[in-house]
Amino acid sequence: MLTVVVAGAGLSGLAAAISARETGASVVLLEKGKRDDVGGNAAFSGGLFLFRYDGPDDLTSIAEEFEPGMRAGKIDAPAYTSEAYAAELMAMSDGRADPRLVETLAARSLETMRWLKEKGVRFTFNRTVGARVRDGVLRVPPGQILTSTGEGMSRGFEVIKPLLRHADRIGVEIRWSTPLTDVVRENGRVTGVMTGDGTLPADAVVITSGGFQADRELRRRHLGPAWEDVKLRGTRLATGDGIMAALRAGAGDAGTWSSCHSAAVDPTMPSPGRSEASPPFPLHGFWLGVLVNRDGERFVDEGPGPWVKNYSKMGKAIMRQPGRVAYELFDQRTAARVADEFAGSAIPVTAPTLPGLAARIGVPAGQLVRTVDEFNRACTDEERTTGLTPAKSAWATPLDRPPFVAYHAVAGLTFTFGGVRIDPDGRALDSDGVAVPGLYAAGEATGGLFYGDYPGGAALMRAAVFGRAAGKTAATDPATPPSDHLRSPRAG
CATH class of the missing domain: 3.90.700.10 (Succinate dehydrogenase/fumarate reductase flavoprotein, catalytic domain)
Structure with a gap:
């Protein structure tokens, strides 16, 4: 049985760990913080998910709950296609986003929402994101965002809790207070990780430890001196450790390191x-x-x-x-x-x-x-x-x-936009676009998708889509050497 190590127990990390385990791998999930710190930035989010859909049946197949004032006997919901989703992401990045990542996120978003629901995440029609009841009809604008159930706008922990329970139930081994300090690479491929407890061998390593927004020096270097003392909305544990370890192991960087999500x-x-x-x-x-x-x-x-x-x-x-x-x-x-x-x-x-x-x-x-x-x-x-x-x-x-x-x-x-370069299946790529054997990444540890701005709900969707993809790929192709089909123009 292959062993997959996932670094970071946020949404992308839990999705990767569950996906790898359900694909047949033995999975060790490392979390820098204690169990009280589980969830990464997703735990502090509004629980928003943006996904493609063909009409009201797709929405109601995922969300069975309605916040006050949102329930109606009929739903009017024009389609929000993969093409519309991709076009919106590309427009909000001024055309700089990696089109392969954009198309993958849009295309896999609906099935990933259904996957999350299967794992126990509950969704609702939220009154703050654009839909309104008029004349007895819930009128949903194209691109309607569903949110996880919960109170207020900071409800993302309701996404994390069922995923954590599911990971425990299927046998994912979670090691709390165990930060990744480095990625081990021997004879051209990744063979494990270093932690404070020593070396942990692995057939594949998935980096899902978030951005670098909680590191004062990296903020100063990449965002500018004014950002040294900025208030953090997200987790205090996202200090760029996983990103830097992946770069030292041969991964290339992608995205804009000088920009971020800041509300x-x-x-x-x-x-x-x-x-x-x-x-x-x-x-x-x-x-x-x-x-x-x-x-x-x-x-x-x-x-x-x-x-x-x-x-x-x-x-x-x-x-x-x-x-x-x-x-x-x-x-x-x-x-x-x-x-x-x-x-x-x-x-x-x-x-x-x-x-x-x-x-x-x-x-x-x-x-x-x-x-x-x-x-x-x-x-x-x-x-x-x-x-x-x-x-x-x-x-x-x-x-x-x-x-x-x-x-x-x-x-x-909230989080930074620069990170590890990946392909649509979560493989970490070097600066020439060639996969680093045994190394994968997802979520806010990656770059190439978000630039100056992005539509609300796309960040958690990215974490789930690419976390799930990276976990499955890590469990099925860690022995595959680099090959020409992974070569692509440099992104970011």
């Missing part, structure tokens, strides 16, 4: 510790109002649509502002919805007038009034602005119904 978050919330802890709450309501810096000026298009299409770049926009802070502003058109769906326990500042609000949040009153007045005049009946820089390209409604509401926001770093 607007409530600065009063601490960075998360154990898996069941809440991360700094993502303030995703910006698309319903306006975002201003401490000078009282707008600096970004809060559209062009619902938060799931552009939330992962808002933190980066805030990081470019004076003091690296911002304020999300609303009036009574949207304040109640924001508080209900998008603010969590964040405490807003309210005032009956804009000058009063400016005084309370510490921005120049005159400039804030001018900013809002200019924005209001630029709003059109089509809910977009004209003649305004930066524009708000969708969901633009005037802020003219006091009292006014503001939420203080800072950047929260």
Whole structure:
């Protein structure tokens, strides 16, 4: 029986371990943290999954639950095809994503959702991601995201718990508090790993230990000095160890190492510790109002649509502002919805007038009034602005119904975009596009798929699709030497 070692017990690692075990391998899953740390970044996520589907039957075959206000006797859900999924990913990467990875993610997403459901993950129609009941019909926009069941927006641990139970049940050996320190390579192929306890032989090694967002020096080197002290939204254990070990073992790098997923978050919330802890709450309501810096000026298009299409770049926009802070502003058109769906326990500042609000949040009153007045005049009946820089390209409604509401926001770093180069089946590739025998990778430890931005729900989908693929491949072809069919143009 082949032995597969998987490094990192997040979503991609659990998917890889389960897949390898169910393919017939003996599997050892290494986790740097304790059992309370299981889940990686997925544990602190909103549990969002974006996948292709042909219509409502595909959605209801996966999600049998409906959040309050979402249940209806009929569902209208136009298809979201693999081609549409791939086109959206390519557009949001400005055409830089590896097309093979893009096409694989899109094509395998639906079957992977069904696989997750078989393992016990429960999904629901979530009221915060675009679908609405109108005239007794649940109207689902193309590209509807389903989420795991749970409370609030940070519900990703509900994905991890059933997978962990399943891994235990089928005989995956999990070693807690056992970080990978290096990958062992002999005679051209990977033969095991080094841990604090010594050498662990293996026929194949799968790196699923996340990005490098929790390492201060790597943040400074790749993201820039301003990111050294950024607030973490994700796991404190993703320090790039697995990525660096894979590169030392001969893997090539891919993707943009200077970019990341970074959302607007409530600065009063601490960075998360154990898996069941809440991360700094993502303030995703910006698309319903306006975002201003401490000078009282707008600096970004809060559209062009619902938060799931552009939330992962808002933190980066805030990081470019004076003091690296911002304020999300609303009036009574949207304040109640924001508080209900998008603010969590964040405490807003309210005032009956804009000058009063400016005084309370510490921005120049005159400039804030001018900013809002200019924005209001630029709003059109089509809910977009004209003649305004930066524009708000969708969901633009005037802020003219006091009292006014503001939420203080800072950047929260979730994960980095650069990592190990892989093929669609999870093989780690060297700089020439040739597979490194015995080495595989998945999830946030890999690069080449996400660049400047990506659609919400694609990150957890990537973890599950490529984790599952890497585990199966590791269990079936670790003895295969490099061959010409793996050669490809360099990605990233």
